[in-house]
Amino acid sequence: xxxxxxxxxxxxxxxxxxxxxxxxxxxxxxxxxxxxxxxxxxxxxxxxxxxxxxxxxxxxxxxxxxxxxxxxxxxxxxxxxxxxxxxxxxxxxxxxxxxxxxxxxxxxxxxxxxxxxxxxxxxxxxxxxxxxxxxxxxxxxxxxxxxxxxxxxxxxxxxxxxxxxxxxxxxxxxxxxxxxxxxxxxxxxxxxxxxxxxxxxxxxxxxxxxxxxxxxx
Amino acid sequence: xxxxxxxxxxxxxxxxxxxxxxxxxxxxxxxxxxxxxxxxxxxxxxxxxxxxxxxxxxxxxxxxxxxxxxxxxxxxxxxxxxxxxxxxxxxxxxxxxxxxxxxxxxxxxxxxxxxxxxxxxxxxxxxxxxxxxxxxxxxxxxxxxxxxxxxxxxxxxxxxxxxxxxxxxxxxxxxxxxxxxxxxxxxxxxxxxxxxxxxxxxxxxxxxxxxxxxxxxxxxxxxxxxxxxxxxxxxxxxxxxxxxxxxxxxxxxxxxxxxxxxxxxxxxxxxxxxxxxxxxxxxxxxxxxxxxxxxxxxxxxxxxxxxxxxxxxxxxxxxxxxxxxxxxxxxxxxxxxxxxxxxxxxxxxxxxxxxxxxxxxxxxxxxxxxxxxxxxxxxxxxxxxxxxxxxxxxxxxxxxxxxxxxxxxxxxxxxxxxxxxxxxxxxxxxxxxxxxxxxxxxxxxxxxxxxxxxxxxxxxxxxxxxxxxxxxxxxxxxxxxxxxxxxxxxxxxxxxxxxxxxxxxxxxxxxxxxxxxxxxxxxxxxxxxxxxxxxxxxxxxxxxxxxxxxxxxxxxxxxxxxxxxxxxxxxxxxxxxxxxxxxxxxxxxxxxxxxxxxxxxxxxxx
Numbered sequence: 001x002x003x004x005x006x007x008x009x010x011x012x013x014x015x016x017x018x019x020x021x022x023x024x025x026x027x028x029x030x031x032x033x034x035x036x037x038x039x040x041x042x043x044x045x046x047x048x049x050x051x052x053x054x055x056x057x058x059x060x061x062x063x064x065x066x067x068x069x070x071x072x073x074x075x076x077x078x079x080x081x082x083x084x085x086x087x088x089x090x091x092x093x094x095x096x097x098x099x100x101x102x103x104x105x106x107x108x109x110x111x112x113x114x115x116x117x118x119x120x121x122x123x124x125x126x127x128x129x130x131x132x133x134x135x136x137x138x139x140x141x142x143x144x145x146x147x148x149x150x151x152x153x154x155x156x157x158x159x160x161x162x163x164x165x166x167x168x169x170x171x172x173x174x175x176x177x178x179x180x181x182x183x184x185x186x187x188x189x190x191x192x193x194x195x196x197x198x199x200x201x202x203x204x205x206x207x208x209x210x211x212x213x214x215x216x217x
Numbered sequence: 218x219x220x221x222x223x224x225x226x227x228x229x230x231x232x233x234x235x236x237x238x239x240x241x242x243x244x245x246x247x248x249x250x251x252x253x254x255x256x257x258x259x260x261x262x263x264x265x266x267x268x269x270x271x272x273x274x275x276x277x278x279x280x281x282x283x284x285x286x287x288x289x290x291x292x293x294x295x296x297x298x299x300x301x302x303x304x305x306x307x308x309x310x311x312x313x314x315x316x317x318x319x320x321x322x323x324x325x326x327x328x329x330x331x332x333x334x335x336x337x338x339x340x341x342x343x344x345x346x347x348x349x350x351x352x353x354x355x356x357x358x359x360x361x362x363x364x365x366x367x368x369x370x371x372x373x374x375x376x377x378x379x380x381x382x383x384x385x386x387x388x389x390x391x392x393x394x395x396x397x398x399x400x401x402x403x404x405x406x407x408x409x410x411x412x413x414x415x416x417x418x419x420x421x422x423x424x425x426x427x428x429x430x431x432x433x434x435x436x437x438x439x440x441x442x443x444x445x446x447x448x449x450x451x452x453x454x455x456x457x458x459x460x461x462x463x464x465x466x467x468x469x470x471x472x473x474x475x476x477x478x479x480x481x482x483x484x485x486x487x488x489x490x491x492x493x494x495x496x497x498x499x500x501x502x503x504x505x506x507x508x509x510x511x512x513x514x515x516x517x518x519x520x521x522x523x524x525x526x527x528x529x530x531x532x533x534x535x536x537x538x539x540x541x542x543x544x545x546x547x548x549x550x551x552x553x554x555x556x557x558x559x560x561x562x563x564x565x566x567x568x569x570x571x572x573x574x575x576x577x578x579x580x581x582x583x584x585x586x587x588x589x590x591x592x593x594x595x596x597x598x599x600x601x602x603x604x605x606x607x608x609x610x611x612x613x614x615x616x617x618x619x620x621x622x623x624x625x626x627x628x629x630x631x632x633x634x635x636x637x638x639x640x641x642x643x644x645x646x647x648x649x650x651x652x653x654x655x656x657x658x659x660x661x662x663x664x665x666x667x668x669x670x671x672x673x674x675x676x677x678x679x680x681x682x683x684x685x686x687x688x689x690x691x692x693x694x695x696x697x698x699x700x701x702x703x704x705x706x707x708x709x710x711x712x713x714x715x716x717x718x719x720x721x722x723x724x725x726x727x728x729x730x731x732x733x734x735x736x737x738x739x740x741x742x743x744x745x746x747x748x749x750x751x752x753x754x755x756x757x758x759x760x761x762x763x764x765x766x767x768x769x770x771x772x773x774x775x776x777x778x779x780x781x782x783x784x785x786x787x788x789x790x791x792x793x794x795x796x797x798x799x800x801x802x803x804x805x806x807x808x809x810x811x812x813x814x815x816x817x818x819x820x821x822x823x
Contacts, residue, residue, distance in 0.1 A: 032370045035363070037266070039276040040373055044386075051377040051386075053370075160378060164371040168424040171364045 003108045004173050006166045008159050010082070010115040011152060018075065018118065020047050021156060022068045022085060025114050026188065027054045028160055029087055030064070032167045033110070035174075036182030048153040052160065060183070067188040074191055075118050085114040086189040091175055106185075109173050112163075232358045236294050236339045236428060238272045239365050241284055243337045243372060243435065244300060244403065245269075245277050248284075250376040251302045251333070252401055253389035255281040273366045275373065283403070296405040297338035302381055304330045305398045306446060330446070331414070333381050333439045334407065341431030357429040364426045365433070372423070372435065380443050387448065394451045410438070417442075 013021050024045060031040070034055045041056035054061065071085055090106040175184065248255050270276040306328045376382060381399075388395060410418065418438050426433040 028374065031374070032367060035274060035366050037271065037274045037276065038370075042377060049383070051382065053374050053377065157378060160374065164375055165424075167367055167371055171367055174363070174367070177363060177366075 002173050003111060004170050005111045005113070006162075007113045008115060008162055009155060010117055011155050011159065012117045012119060012148070013152060014119055014148075015072075015075065017047055017152065018072055018116065019068055020045050021116070021152075022071065022114065023064065024050065024052045024156065025159060025163070026064050026068075026085075026087060027061075028052050028163050029112050030060065030183065030186065031055050032163065033089055033174075033186070034183045035177045036180070038182060047149070048156060050153060050156060050160070055182070057182070064188070067190060071190040078191075080118065082115065082117045083191050085116065087112045087114070088187045088189065089184045090187065092185060106187075109175060228358060232361065232428060233294060235358055235362050235365065236433065239369075239433060240294075240298050240337055240339075241269070241280070242273055242275065242277075242369055243335075244284055244298065245280055246275075246369065246373050247300055247302075247335055247376055248281055248401060249277060250373075250382055251385050251399055252281075253385060253399065255283075273362075273369045275366070275369055294339050295341060297336055299404050299407045300333075300335040300337070301331050301402040301404075301407060302333035302335075303400050303402060304332045304384070304443075304446060305400055306330070306448075307396045330440075331410070332443065333379065333437060334410075336434070336436050336438075338434045339428065339431055340425075340434055357427075361426065361428040361433075365428075368423065368426050368433075368435070375421075375423075375437075379437070379439055380441060381439065384443060384448055391450065395448065396451055397446065397448050 008025065011021060024043075027043075031038070031053050039056045041054040042051055043054055044051050067085075071083075075081075075083065088108050089110040090108045093105045093107050094103075266276055267279070269280050270278070384397070385399060388397075388399060417440060419441050420436060420438045422434075422436040426435075
């Protein structure tokens with residue numbers, strides 16, 4: 001089975017926008033891959049004039065929020081860097097069990113790469129950021145900020161259209177739906193803290209995008 | 218390929234079922250995100266899963282009734298399903314004529330604009346070229362079904378990303394009426410867009426869904442910009458009682474300075490301020506007479522189905538099997554109670570309206586008070602305070618009591634008060650007497666104020682808030698009409714808001730103070746306090762020069778620690794009162810002369 005990969009358009013976000021942007025994109029992807037019975041839940045973003053759709057599952061929301069918090073923590077430790085969040089859908093295949101091992105293999109059939117460029121922020125607080133807190137960079141003028149916000153809103157909308165287009169173009173690789181199962185197994189991967197893994201990620205990104213590597217500050 | 222007539226359990230039958238349900242589900246998704254009246258009020262509270270929800274594993278809730286009719290006219294699955302989302306806008310001019318409003322025919326026009334056109338069609342290959350069902354096609358409807366599930370998810374999101382969703386949100390989230398509405402039309406034929414319209418629209422085509430032997434096509438032509446339409450709420454707003462306005466006791470009780478001043482009463486400004494609130498509910502159509510306006514909306518939009526039907530009949534005729542599905546704005550009916558409620562709102566107006574002047578008065582008064590206090594920062598003797606505060610609170614805590622009562626009760630009250638304590642008006646009259654001494658201007662004012670005295674005094678005693686004046690003849694005359702219409706008070710007017718009792722006590726205190734100025738410091742302070750009060754209740758500076766001279770006189774006397782007569786501004790109601798006041802002034806004068814000597818004599822007003 002092919003593993004379809006979708007590289008979403010890179011978004012330039014500020015620190016306080018990460019949570020909303022990631023929630024929007026991750027839930028949209030999962031909604032399109034939750035082919036069991038779903039009661040959609042419409043969410044209006046606070047920072048942007050965009051509405052997206054969730055599956056209306058509290059557990060799913062919690063899991064995604066946890067991953068987002070982990071990513072934000074990573075970003076705080078590695079500021080001003082391009083980063084990726086990857087959500088992968090897989091099938092579980094049982095390898096032939098042996099005495100000692102009962103391995104299961106994951107066969108990834110789809111991977112989405114969410115590319116974020118978190119801009120430098122003079123953070124007022126440290127530690128966990130609260131959803132309601134908005135960190136303001138005093139160096140920017142109001143016009144610059146609103147222009148950046150508008151550009152991000154447009155880009156985010158484009159990313160959502162990109163998702164819609166991708167899910168409609170590529171359907172053959174989607175596994176059959178099992179009865180009683182709502183979601184395909186998925187995995188959200190955030191950049192690792194280790195340097196080697198990060199270096200590998202960088203190389204991967206270079207190969208995929210063909211662009212220049214980000215200089216570490 | 219005709220899918221009809223096949224056994225439901227055959228492949229074709231199943232495919233037909235899938236296609237049919239696909240059309241219904243698509244229509245449901247689109248209408249759910251475009252037509253407020255069809256949108257469930259609170260979808261989260263409905264947890265049951267209907268049979269229709271299980272189709273494509275997407276729980277949408279109750280299907281609109283219109284969808285039930287779909288099967289009747291959409292007999293042939295090959296016919297396209299065209300869903301037009303139409304923006305209906307009211308005409309421009311809002312008539313203020315009640316007759317027009319109630320008749321519902323103000324000459325307004327409604328403009329319809331198709332802002333979105335969805336096309337959902339099952340396209341099968343032409344006859345003869347269709348391939349026979351192959352072995353693999355046994356599961357083809359299942360693949361079609363799975364792909365349809367994914368597609369409908371994306372359709373659900375897509376409808377919420379397009380511009381029309383914003384105005385749907387506007388309509389459905391707000392309870393106030395707007396100058397526009399959204400209706401829909403489902404048909405299998407539609408009038409093509411004009412060239413101009415086409416240029417203004419964009420098209421988005423979804424990837425076709427394989428539904429062997431055919432394909433399902435879905436596309437949307439939409440207006441990318443809706444800002445050109447002036448979409449806004451209607452101007453009629455239901456009345457809203459603001460209980461925590463600035464200056465209300467709830468928000469800022471400290472502003473009243475309750476202990477000392479009469480001066481912190483509202484000094485309402487010119488007539489318009491006082492005048493307008495009482496007349497607003499009944500004259501201004503756009504305040505809370507939403508009942509006037511809303512029937513227009515209601516009526517107009519209620520009539521819209523007829524209008525739209527007739528307008529759409531023109532392109533309905535070519536295809537008889539087509540059934541037109543329309544909605545008029547159901548909220549019209551649902552909102553009728555809302556309109557009725559609004560019509561009930563005017564009873565609030567008498568209580569609401571005075572809050573405006575009260576607010577203004579309150580906002581005025583601190584300034585006034587401050588201005589006065591800056592000149593003489595001395596507290597007035599306490600006997601006044603208790604009574605003052607008593608009269609302050611009812612006004613500001615209960616807006617309903619701010620509505621000024623009619624004339625007669627006040628007059629009666631006045632008479633009572635005057636009977637009880639003729640001397641209570643002495644303080645009022647004394648300034649008048651001194652003014653008479655000052656000259657003809659004073660006399661003129663006297664005359665003018667006589668006419669209005671009852672009203673003014675009564676006004677003050679009832680409301681205690683405005684400071685009624687007598688001060689200026691010309692300005693007073695200019696307010697006559699307003700006075701006739703409503704109770705009005707001028708700034709810088711004499712503050713006789715204290716009840717007669719307090720006046721009596723005040724007068725007595727004042728007299729006592731005068732007599733005992735030589736007694737010591739305590740009396741001197743009291744005298745100063747009285748003087749301050751007189752200063753506060755002094756006529757405006759733009760009074761004739763006699764005002765200034767009297768002020769300077771007071772200043773001089775103050776320096777000497779002796780209270781003097783204040784410039785007059787209260788209006789005696791009777792000659793006997795005036796004479797009494799004059800007598801008291803003479804006494805004061807004598808007293809002062811005896812105390813101050815020649816210095817006062819030289820400064821006597823002309």
